[in-house]
Structures are given as structure tokens and as C-alpha cells.
Amino acid sequence: MDVDRLLPTLEAADLIALTREIAEKELAPRVEEHESTETYPEGLFATLGRAGLLGLPYSEEYGGGGQLYEVYLQVLEELAARWAAVAVATSVHTLACHPLVAFGTEAQKERWLPDMLAGSLVGGYSLSEPQAGSDAAALSCRAERTDNGYRISGSKAWITHGGKAGFYALFARTAPGGHGISCFLAPGATEGLSFGRPERKMGLHGVPTTSAHWDGALLDTDRLIGVEGQGLQIAFSALDCGRLGIAACATGLAQAALTTAVEYANERTTFGRRIVDHQGLGFLLADMAAAVDSARATYLDAARRRDLGMPFGRQASVAKLIATDAAMKVTTDAVQVLGGYGYTRDFPAERYMREAKIMQIFEGTNQIQRLVISRGLAR
Structure with a gap:
């Protein structure tokens, strides 16, 4: 199910619509094959680059999209809802561009940045x-x-x-x-x-x-x-942005798990009723939806602070912590909703659950995020 988003401009809404179209056409049909065979999707990132999705938060002067961070992160979320590995790699690519964008000389930027932001160099x-x-x-x-x-x-x-x-x-x-x-x-x-x-x-x-x-x-x-x-200094300057990227990817993954669980619960019947109509399971789905909405709200709050030039380091750690813990819980609950089918590879729920775990580990473990947050409180 599509997310009902509050976007800052009509251009941003068009970008999200384009992302959904590309994700449904290029990612969704290929994800199961490549994830099950552990093979690399050759040419896919070039496709994303030609669509302008690999340089979104960077200046148009060098071929970037000139988008607000809150918009870029929602693009990441849409990609992650179809294929988490591709969304994570897109976030890492954006992170890898940051040193040159923020600390490179003009000569270095002119030489390398256009190819990087266009996706010719991932x-x-x-x-x-x-x-x-x-x-x-x-x-x-x-x-x-x-x-x-x-x-x-x-x-x-x-x-x-x-x-x-x-x-x-x-x-x-x-x-x-x-x-x-x-x-x-x-x-x-x-x-x-x-x-x-x-x-x-x-x-x-x-x-x-x-x-x-x-x-x-x-x-x-x-x-x-x-x-x-x-x-x-260069590495740490990018980490808060990288944490927001992972928070958005985790939210997209959790959204995919929620969608799978809701669709199954509306179709499956027991004791003469859809299982979504049984209060015990309906409340579980409600908690899953609340977790996804909360995760999205935390990363958007941090992103909007960044876009306004405000400090956002603590909020980035909160977003990474909340969103990735939510992804772990929501994907686990999705497997539970599907019951025995959730434990099989015939449905994507078990893959979502496996993919969610790493979200709590990279870009700073969630224990590190708690350390960052608590140190901020101590100051």
C-alpha cells in the first residue's frame, strides 16, 4: 500500500511518483531472483543514475538533484520498500560522495563529481x-x-x-x-x-x-x-546523514512488512472471518502501523532540522535507533501474522526479518546510538 506523504512541493510529489514507478518496474520484479541466488543486479544502478536518483541531495551545479534531505530520504524509503539492499547501497553511495562535496577543491569537484552524482561512478x-x-x-x-x-x-x-x-x-x-x-x-x-x-x-x-x-x-x-x-572530521561529518539514510531504509523495509501482513490478514479467513477482524491480530497490526509511522516521523524530524541548518545529531541517532528497532519488531511480527507461511520463502516476510537485523548494526550499532544520545543529555 502506498504511503500518504506530506511533501514540501509539487516537484517532490512528482519525484516520489517517479521513484515508485521505477521501483515497481525495475526493483520489485528482480528482487527475489537476486536475493535468492545472491547475484548482483548488473546495470540497475546505472538505471537509477539515469533517473537522477543517485545524487538527489547534492547541488544541481554538478549534476545533483538539489533536493531537500527530507525528500531524498523518502525516495530511499520507497526504494527500500521494494529492495532493501539496493536502497542501502544508494544510501552508501550518497555517503561516499559527501567527502568530495563538503571538503573537495573546486578542481576535484569538477573532475569527479558529475560522474558520481550521475551514477556513472557508484x-x-x-x-x-x-x-x-x-x-x-x-x-x-x-x-x-x-x-x-x-x-x-x-x-x-x-x-x-x-x-x-x-x-x-x-x-x-x-x-x-x-x-x-x-x-x-x-x-x-x-x-x-x-x-x-x-x-x-x-x-x-x-x-x-x-x-x-x-x-x-x-x-x-x-x-x-x-x-x-x-x-x-570528514568521516564524522557524514555519519549523521548516513544514519538518517539507514533510518529511512529501515522504515521502508518495515512498511513493506506491514503491507504484506495487512494484505494477508485481509485475505486469510479462520472461523468464518478474516483474520484481520480478530481483535488479537488486529491490535498486533495496529501496533505495527504505529511503529512504522513513528519511525517515519523521527527521521523526517531530523531531516527537516538538517534542511533548516539546525543541529540534528541527536535527532539522527534517535531516528536510527527508533527506525531500526521498529523494523526488527515489525518484520518479526509480520512473520507471526503469516504463521507457518511466514517462515517459508514462498512469502517475503522471512526475508524482511533477516534484512532488518543488520539495520540495528551498521552506521553505528544501536548501542552506540544510545551512547550518543545519553552523552548529549549529560551535556
Whole structure:
């Protein structure tokens, strides 16, 4: 069922309508095949790029959509309601563009940004390492300055679109200590860069998540974004936006689960009545709907604050926490509504439940979100 949205402009309403059309035509018919066979949807992100959906929150000057963040996030939600893996990868691509948009020189932007925002170059975000996840200051991947640029050595982990992306926002150590991390815009086809086999994940099978290994790979000097030692500032400046992206994806996933459960409950009968008419199940569906609406409201509140230039870090953590916990609960309840059928792969409810779990983990675990929120309260 379509979501009844309050959108700021007629243009935004048209964009949501276009997104729904593309999602129904390009995503919905392909999701089951690729998720079940764990194969990558070749050409799909190029299609999204040609439709203008891969650069929505960025300036039109370089080919972006110039959209408010609240509009971009609702586009993400519509994509996630059809295919969560694609929506997450779209959010990661937007996150990977942020360093160049916010900290790059004009020359760097003119050179690379148009292709990135058009989707000709799809991005990955390479911050985490095998021993450095939530503690980003503990990175050990090194970038050694040479006469010809920077020589990169070390390993990275948990890279969405690993091995498929055209570029990576790479964070590596240029000096000891927490202020010794720098950011690079690394080409996907770099000599000395290789990728591990895709992780054997619980869900989101259609887009690979891999490790990366940098074996003395050389990056040109102009691949440095910002200045040396600015990497953590760059990484953290994007994380609140990334958390909102995941909140929107989680909300779309929860909406899909709710829709599946409601449709089933309206069709299935027991004891001579539709099961939706039994109060015990009707109340369960009501709680699911309330959770989805609450999740949407929290991420939109944070996004609107961002669009107004207001602080939104705490609200972003609240949104990520509320929306991803809601997705876990709503998808679990959807399986319950479908009963035995919900436990089978003949219905998408079990896939939704598997996909929801990771939402509570990446872009900062929900325990980290509680830490961020509580520290804000302590101040």
C-alpha cells in the first residue's frame, strides 16, 4: 500500500511518483531472483543514475538533484520498500560522495563529481577495518607519502559494493594518533587493490559486502580530500546523514512488512472471518502501523532540522535507533501474522526479518546510538 506523504512541493510529489514507478518496474520484479541466488543486479544502478536518483541531495551545479534531505530520504524509503539492499547501497553511495562535496577543491569537484552524482561512478565507503568498527580512531591501514603520491597498505572491512564500486571514500592513517587519519577518493580499479570474497550474510544478498586489501597501491596526490589529518572530521561529518539514510531504509523495509501482513490478514479467513477482524491480530497490526509511522516521523524530524541548518545529531541517532528497532519488531511480527507461511520463502516476510537485523548494526550499532544520545543529555 502506498504511503500518504506530506511533501514540501509539487516537484517532490512528482519525484516520489517517479521513484515508485521505477521501483515497481525495475526493483520489485528482480528482487527475489537476486536475493535468492545472491547475484548482483548488473546495470540497475546505472538505471537509477539515469533517473537522477543517485545524487538527489547534492547541488544541481554538478549534476545533483538539489533536493531537500527530507525528500531524498523518502525516495530511499520507497526504494527500500521494494529492495532493501539496493536502497542501502544508494544510501552508501550518497555517503561516499559527501567527502568530495563538503571538503573537495573546486578542481576535484569538477573532475569527479558529475560522474558520481550521475551514477556513472557508484561509490563505496571504506572506513571500517577488521579491528576498528565503532572506534574509527583505531584505524591501522596506512597511507605513506611518496614522491608520486600516497602508497596505501592494509586491510579494510564491511564495504558495501566492495569490488563493484567505481570509487571508494577511503580513510587511512598518514600519521600516528587520532588526528593522523586522512581521506582519499580512491578509484575502484587501482593496481594493488583486491577484494575478499563477498561476506556470507544473513540478508541483503543482492549487493556484495567485502573486505579490501591494499598491497602498496599508489594513489595520486590529488586523490587526497581535504588536508592530511582531517579524515576523522570528514568521516564524522557524514555519519549523521548516513544514519538518517539507514533510518529511512529501515522504515521502508518495515512498511513493506506491514503491507504484506495487512494484505494477508485481509485475505486469510479462520472461523468464518478474516483474520484481520480478530481483535488479537488486529491490535498486533495496529501496533505495527504505529511503529512504522513513528519511525517515519523521527527521521523526517531530523531531516527537516538538517534542511533548516539546525543541529540534528541527536535527532539522527534517535531516528536510527527508533527506525531500526521498529523494523526488527515489525518484520518479526509480520512473520507471526503469516504463521507457518511466514517462515517459508514462498512469502517475503522471512526475508524482511533477516534484512532488518543488520539495520540495528551498521552506521553505528544501536548501542552506540544510545551512547550518543545519553552523552548529549549529560551535556
